[in-house]
Every structure is written in structure tokens, then in C-alpha cells.
Amino acid sequence: MDIAVLGMGRMGRALAGRLLESGHRVAVWNRSKDKAGEIVSQGGREADSIVDAVDGVDVAITMLANDHAVREVALGELRSAIAHKTIYVDCSTVSPALSGELAEAFPGRFLAVPVVGSPLAVRAGQAVYLAGGNGDLIDRLAPALSSLSSTVRRYDTASLALAAKVTNNLLLLSQVISLAEAFTVGRSGGLSDDQLRELLSSSPLLPQGLKNRFEGVLTGSQDPWWTTVLGAKDAGLAIDIARGADVDLPQATVVQQLYEKAAAEGLDDADISAVTQLYQDGTP
Ligand SMILES: NC(=O)c1ccc[n+]([C@@H]2O[C@H](COP(=O)([O-])OP(=O)(O)OC[C@H]3O[C@@H](n4cnc5c(N)ncnc54)[C@H](OP(=O)(O)O)[C@@H]3O)[C@@H](O)[C@H]2O)c1
Structure with a gap:
């Protein structure tokens, strides 16, 4: 064609x-x-x-x-x-x-x-x-x-395809934050990165999409793939869709704010995994 x-x-x-x-x-x-x-x-x-x-x-x-x-x-x-x-x-x-x-x-x-x-x-x-x-x-x-x-x-319809896409994205955006917070708990309790890898990298708690980002979230990789700016945008789309049906999404609101904050702090062209740096800096 x-x-x-x-x-x-x-x-x-x-x-x-x-x-x-x-x-x-x-x-x-x-x-x-x-x-x-x-x-x-x-x-x-x-x-x-x-x-x-x-x-x-x-x-x-x-x-x-x-x-x-x-x-x-x-x-x-x-x-x-x-x-x-x-x-x-x-x-x-x-x-x-x-x-x-x-x-x-x-x-x-x-x-x-x-x-x-x-x-x-x-x-x-x-x-x-x-x-x-x-x-x-x-x-x-x-x-x-x-x-x-x-x-x-x-x-x-076109709108349904977009609703499906945003539904999918919100799940991964939230999971990346959850993983960053789990690493923060482990590190705060004294675990090394190797111990976190051993504990979680092949855990049945992690879906494949999150496994793909495991090292990125652990190390704060900035390798641009899906940028924090686009992640914040997609969390915002999810919030708007639910709001259209009169439902608030409290967790998605925090997720959106965290990616916006990462973007505002110089990580705008970094992958969503880089949101973990907010935790490493102690400033989420
Ligand atoms: N990256 C992923 O993993 C991924 C996966 C699935 C879906 N998506 C979606 O795919 C789309 C593209 O993502 P991407 O990663 O390719 O983003 P990107 O690398 O940031 O590229 C964005 C593109 O949009 C253009 N653009 C921005 N504002 C514009 C405007 N006002 N008028 C004309 N062009 C404009 C940019 O042009 P300039 O070069 O001139 O700025 C660039 O070509 C987004 O909707 C994203 O959410 C991304």
C-alpha cells in the first residue's frame, strides 16, 4: 500500500x-x-x-x-x-x-x-x-x-478503542509506581539491590509488562521509551474518562502527579521507569 x-x-x-x-x-x-x-x-x-x-x-x-x-x-x-x-x-x-x-x-x-x-x-x-x-x-x-x-x-467505535488503550496504560503506569515504592521499602529496610532482584525479579506478583521495566525501575534508567510526559498525559486521560462517568480515581490522580513531578524535575524525556528517581532523591 x-x-x-x-x-x-x-x-x-x-x-x-x-x-x-x-x-x-x-x-x-x-x-x-x-x-x-x-x-x-x-x-x-x-x-x-x-x-x-x-x-x-x-x-x-x-x-x-x-x-x-x-x-x-x-x-x-x-x-x-x-x-x-x-x-x-x-x-x-x-x-x-x-x-x-x-x-x-x-x-x-x-x-x-x-x-x-x-x-x-x-x-x-x-x-x-x-x-x-x-x-x-x-x-x-x-x-x-x-x-x-x-x-x-x-x-x-474509535472511542472504544481509545478507552481500551487508556485502560491498559493506567495499569502499567500504576504498577511502575508500586514497584518503585516496593524497592523503596526494601532499601529502607536495609536490602541491597541484589537482594531485591533475587526477591522480586521472577516473582509471580509481577506481570510481564512490569518485568520488562524491572531493571529500569531498580536503577532509575532514563533510556527514553515511553516518556514521563506521555505517562502523565495518559494518567490524565484515564482520570477524564472515569470522571465522564462521575467516578473519581484517587490513585490515578497521585500517579499522574508523580509523573508530572518527574517531568518537571528534568526527567521529561526519560522513560516512565525514571520516576523511581523521585524516591531515590527522597522527594516524591
Ligand atoms: N513511546 C511508547 O512506548 C508509546 C507506546 C504506545 C503508544 N504511544 C503513544 O504514541 C504517540 C507518540 O508517542 P512517541 O513515543 O512517538 O512520542 P514522541 O517521541 O514524544 O513524539 C511525539 C511526536 O508528536 C509530534 N508533535 C508534538 N506536538 C505536535 C504539534 N503540536 N503538531 C505536530 N506535531 C506534534 C512531535 O513532533 P516534533 O518532533 O516536531 O516535536 C513528534 O513527532 C503518543 O500519543 C503516545 O502516547 C507511545
């Missing part, structure tokens, strides 16, 4: 790279320049503008930071540039409300397909894609989706 990927952050580059490896023709665009080098060297085409990127493509994908970014791009230049035959797919993690607006703004040709998995998992074809929208449209996207992953879950 001919595909445009708008947004060359960590996830956009991973998506574009995977699509190129799978034999699709890929044009890419990013707001700031010089982010697409590795994609161009893989055979992608860097477009000068959104209009240029989506010219003649079968599918236009946005993979952008947050609601504000997707609103600016999708409801701005993309809406007037996109051809009628082109399917528009937003893979960003945004609010269900915005995905509902996009479904209305691009009638009959919009899908929300948020992604569960890291940039590395996307590159390896191991991420899970949550496809929300019209089933026939999801079928039309099959050549692209099947080269991205063998695991595609379907939802009847």
Missing part, C-alpha cells in the same frame, strides 16, 4: 520502519525537520508538507504526542489535503472524545488504531493494535495491519 506516516517521534519512526520493511511505500512528515533520517535511509520519502505526504496515498496515519497535536494536524491541514479515497488512521493515544470528533470530521474513512507496545515491539511486529471503527474499513486496512502485527483487536 501507499502510506503516509505523520509524526516522526519514537513511535512514528518505528511504525514507518516496520511498514517499509514489510514492502509498503511510505512517505513521512514531521513538524520539526531532521527526524526522518533513518526512515529515508530505509527507503522512505520525506515530504515537505502534510499535503505532499498524503498526496495519492491509500492510508494516512497520524502518530503524534497528544490531543493538541492530533487536533492541530488532523483538523488543520490534513482535513483539506486528504483525498476522498484515503483512509485516515490515528494511532496516537488521545482522548476517546477527540477520536469521536475525528470520526465525525472524516465520515466513513476514519479509524482509531492505538498501539499497545513499545517502539521496539512495533519494529519487531509484536505490538498489539486496537482497531476501532467500521468493520469494513478495518478489513480494507488489512494489508497494512497484517504486516504490523498478528494481534489486532477490533472495537465497534
Whole structure:
């Protein structure tokens, strides 16, 4: 397929790279320049503008930071540039409300397909894609989706796919904080890092997603993967969804504050695991 990927952050580059490896023709665009080098060297085409990127493509994908970014791009230049035959797919993690607006703004040709998995998992074809929208449209996207992953879950609407994505994210965001606090208790009681590893690294209490971050939380690794800024944003999305049903989430509120604090203290481009540094500094 001919595909445009708008947004060359960590996830956009991973998506574009995977699509190129799978034999699709890929044009890419990013707001700031010089982010697409590795994609161009893989055979992608860097477009000068959104209009240029989506010219003649079968599918236009946005993979952008947050609601504000997707609103600016999708409801701005993309809406007037996109051809009628082109399917528009937003893979960003945004609010269900915005995905509902996009479904209305691009009638009959919009899908929300948020992604569960890291940039590395996307590159390896191991991420899970949550496809929300019209089933026939999801079928039309099959050549692209099947080269991205063998695991595609379907939802009847875009908003439901986003609710599923945010539900998943809140769980991991909270678990990372719980792990950081468990390490803090162990260390405060005199346990060494090796003893904490021995006690917990293969504990049945840890799900695989948390095991993937075990060393990062133990050591405070900053290796950017899913940044504290995006983590705080996703906790906020979770709080808003529950608030829409008149339910408060006291734990999620603390989780959001902790990632916001980490971001404000210079860890904005660090992985969510780095939240553990707040505890090491004694300042959570
Ligand atoms: N990283 C993960 O593990 C992961 C996993 C699943 C889902 N996600 C979701 O995937 C999305 C992208 O994440 P990421 O890790 O790729 O983030 P990222 O590396 O921080 O990249 C963010 C992208 O958004 C663009 N952007 C931000 N504001 C913009 C605006 N106002 N107008 C146009 N472009 C704008 C950035 O452009 P510039 O380069 O110009 O700043 C960049 O291309 C997010 O919604 C995130 O929650 C991430």
C-alpha cells in the first residue's frame, strides 16, 4: 500500500520502519525537520508538507504526542489535503472524545488504531493494535495491519478503542509506581539491590509488562521509551474518562502527579521507569 506516516517521534519512526520493511511505500512528515533520517535511509520519502505526504496515498496515519497535536494536524491541514479515497488512521493515544470528533470530521474513512507496545515491539511486529471503527474499513486496512502485527483487536467505535488503550496504560503506569515504592521499602529496610532482584525479579506478583521495566525501575534508567510526559498525559486521560462517568480515581490522580513531578524535575524525556528517581532523591 501507499502510506503516509505523520509524526516522526519514537513511535512514528518505528511504525514507518516496520511498514517499509514489510514492502509498503511510505512517505513521512514531521513538524520539526531532521527526524526522518533513518526512515529515508530505509527507503522512505520525506515530504515537505502534510499535503505532499498524503498526496495519492491509500492510508494516512497520524502518530503524534497528544490531543493538541492530533487536533492541530488532523483538523488543520490534513482535513483539506486528504483525498476522498484515503483512509485516515490515528494511532496516537488521545482522548476517546477527540477520536469521536475525528470520526465525525472524516465520515466513513476514519479509524482509531492505538498501539499497545513499545517502539521496539512495533519494529519487531509484536505490538498489539486496537482497531476501532467500521468493520469494513478495518478489513480494507488489512494489508497494512497484517504486516504490523498478528494481534489486532477490533472495537465497534474509535472511542472504544481509545478507552481500551487508556485502560491498559493506567495499569502499567500504576504498577511502575508500586514497584518503585516496593524497592523503596526494601532499601529502607536495609536490602541491597541484589537482594531485591533475587526477591522480586521472577516473582509471580509481577506481570510481564512490569518485568520488562524491572531493571529500569531498580536503577532509575532514563533510556527514553515511553516518556514521563506521555505517562502523565495518559494518567490524565484515564482520570477524564472515569470522571465522564462521575467516578473519581484517587490513585490515578497521585500517579499522574508523580509523573508530572518527574517531568518537571528534568526527567521529561526519560522513560516512565525514571520516576523511581523521585524516591531515590527522597522527594516524591
Ligand atoms: N513511546 C511508547 O512506548 C508509546 C507506546 C504506545 C503508544 N504511544 C503513544 O504514541 C504517540 C507518540 O508517542 P512517541 O513515543 O512517538 O512520542 P514522541 O517521541 O514524544 O513524539 C511525539 C511526536 O508528536 C509530534 N508533535 C508534538 N506536538 C505536535 C504539534 N503540536 N503538531 C505536530 N506535531 C506534534 C512531535 O513532533 P516534533 O518532533 O516536531 O516535536 C513528534 O513527532 C503518543 O500519543 C503516545 O502516547 C507511545
